[in-house]
Amino acid sequence: MYDLIGDIHGHAQPLMALLEKLDYRQQDGVYQHPERKVIFLGDFVDRGPQIREVLEIVRPMVQTGVALAVMGNHELNTLAFHLPHPDRPGEYVRQHTPKNEKQCQQTLQQLSDSQLADALDWFRTLPMWLDLDGLRAVHACWDPVEIDHLQQAFAGESQLTDRLIQAACLPEGELFHPVEVVLKGKEMALPEGIQFADKDGNVRTKTRMRWYLSPEGHTYGSYAMTDPIACDLPLPASIAAKARPYEATEKPVFVGHYWLKKDTPQLLSSNVACLDYSVAKGGFLCAYRWSGEQVLGDANFVVAT
Ligand SMILES: [Mn+2]
Structure with a gap:
């Protein structure tokens, strides 16, 4: 064990x-x-x-x-x-x-x-x-x-x-x-105009997704792994298609x-x-x-x- x-x-x-x-x-x-x-x-x-x-x-x-x-x-x-x-x-x-x-x-x-x-x-x-x-x-x-x-x-x-x-x-x-x-996780591009600073202060326009969850019913904000993404737009089909829920x-x-x-x-x-x-x-x-x-x-x- x-x-x-x-x-x-x-x-x-x-x-x-x-x-x-x-x-x-x-x-x-x-x-x-x-x-x-x-x-x-x-x-x-x-x-x-x-x-x-x-x-x-x-x-x-x-x-x-x-x-x-x-x-x-x-x-x-x-x-x-x-x-x-x-x-x-x-x-x-x-x-x-x-x-x-x-x-x-x-x-x-x-x-x-x-x-x-x-x-x-x-x-x-x-x-x-x-x-x-x-x-x-x-x-x-x-x-x-x-x-x-x-x-x-x-x-x-x-x-x-x-x-x-x-x-x-x-x-x-x-x-x-x-x-x-x-080795780094799956990322999704954020909608135009949405960005955030990561833990090292770098500006990011992509965020890691909760790859293990089904994307169904999720927004950008709720499907982001850890970054606080202030965006309640639903995930587009192009991102949902990349998901392989565990x-x-x-x-x-x-x-x-x-x-x-x-x-x-x-x-x-x-x-x-x-x-x-x-x-x-x-x-x-x-x-x-x-x-x-x-x-x-x-x-x-x-x-x-
Ligand atoms: Mn690491």
Whole structure:
């Protein structure tokens, strides 16, 4: 059985507190539990003060089989930020713009060159999703069509090659859209004139949608994942057509990524749980203790105190 843990972003203290609370104990320097395993939902790096320490906790757990992990968009970004552009000498697959540099600034400051090289090697081995007996894990969105597309593209590769990172991260790459959906969530364009500032102050004209819900009867405002969209216009057919609601009969799926802000964790639906409660923005680190149930329960969230 599994304990799922959301976005950590360089916060080792809350991570250790959460593992202790879940009864994991260090043996030979690796946190472990006699009967359970952790599934980490990605976004280990960037933002927080103890990125190296987080990697030193998580990576040995994964490498000794005490834990599984999926890739977050921040791990993929870090890979693409350091991969030279295939056609433009001196440039990188993820452009070195001030915004992108700022996003990975903490990671680059806190890791030595060899630690970074080690981390990048490990990131390449992280799967983008896990489809296990009885549950699924993915950083942002379970979309069977996009996942199927990626599955075919990744076939035969045991890790992310340069070619796959290019295909996933160059805007013209053939995997750019599927990877964006799976690792960053599905977005919808807002009507003309509607915009908002995101958590980093960037002006946005698109917002993430509640991909797991049927769009029927929803407005832009009610179908937006977390952004406060002041728009009660009904969703147009073009957006509704992009939705692939996650049926209640599907295996439970666990995601991170959405920077939820609440005092107490809450399920997104009976079989969809988000475990990102903004530890890097004044929130808390969150786990879900899963014991095989199809219908998830709010009582199974565990929070580091
Ligand atoms: Mn994320």
